[in-house]
Amino acid sequence: MNALKVALLRWYEANSVNQTMPVGAAPLAMAFDGDSMWVVNRDSSNVSRVRAHDGNALGTFFVQASPRAIVFDGLNMWVTNSTPGTVTKLRARDGFNLGNFAVGPAPRGVAFDGASVWVACSGDGNVYKVRPDTGAVVGTFFVDGQPMGVAFDGANVWVTSQVTNTLTKLSTAGAVLGVFAAGPAPAGLAFDGENIWVANSGNGSVPKFRASDGASLGTFAVGANPAQVAFDGDFIWVTNQGDNSVSKLRASDGSLVGTFPTGPSPVGLAFDGANMWVTNSGNSSVMKR
Secondary structure, eight states, X not given: OOHHHHHTTOOOOOOOOOEEEEOSSSEEEEEEOSSEEEEEEXXXXXXXXXXXXXXXXXXXXXXXXXXXXXXXXXXXXXXXXXXXXXXXXXXXXXXXXXXXXXXXXXEEEEEEOSSOEEEEETTTTEEEEEXXXXXXXXXXXXXXXXXXXXXXXXXXXXXXXXXTTEEEEEETTOOEEEEEEOOSSEEEEEEOSSEEEEEETTTTEEEEEETTTOOEEEEEEOSSSEEXXXXXXXXXXXXXXXXXXXXXXXTTXXXXXXXXXXXXXXXXXXXOSSOEEEEETTTTEEEEO
C-alpha cells in the first residue's frame, strides 16, 4: 500500500451497513487500515478492532494507560498512551504488540507523514518525530501551548495548541513555517486536499485555513464543544461533544449541510471510503453513518 496515500487517508470505496457497535470504555479516536476500524478505548486501556463492512468485532488489544489517539502507517497501528508517555505499535494484520516507545509526557494526537510518525505531547509542549521501523525518536520540536491534534497535508505537519489557541505549521524537518490564530481551545484537525480545518472546542466553531500559506478562509459555526474533524472527499464532518451530534459542512464553502444525532458525548471520527464512523464516549459504542 502506498505510504503517502495512507498518510493522506485516501481510501477506496467500501461496502456499507449502518449500525451501532459496542466497544471498550470511553472510546475517543479511530483509524481505518483499509479493512478494519481501530478504536481507542481510554478507560479500558485497549483498542478494539471492528471489520468495517459488517461491523463484526475482530479483537481487543491492550496497550498502556489512558490511550488517546491512533494512526495507521501502512503496516501498523500507532497508539498514544497519555499516562506513561508512550506510543504503542500494533501489527495491523493481527494486533500483535510490537513495542511501547517513550515520547514526551501526556501524548495526545498522532499523525503519519508517509515516512515518520508525529506525536503531540501536551505535557511539555513538544511534537516528537518517531521512526516507524524502530520506534526511535529522531526529532523533538517545541510548539508551546499544550499541543493536542496533529495532521499531515502531503507536505507539512500541522499542530493545534490549546493554551495559546494557535495552529502551528511545521516542515517534515521540524522547522516552524508559521503560527496562526485558531480560536479558543483548538482540538482536532483535518486536511481536505487543499485546506486545514480545526475544531475549536471553546466556541463551537470550525475555522478553515489554506494549507499553502495559512490564510484564513472563514470560520463556520457547528454544535457545542466540537472535538474532532474528518473529511470524506466532499464534506467536512465535526463531532459536537456538548450536544450529542455531528455537523456536516460542504468543504468548498463551509455551508452547513446537516446536523445529525449521535450517541452521548461523541468525540472521534474516521472515514472508511463509504461511511463516516463516530465514537460515542458516553456509552462505549461506535456508530456508522
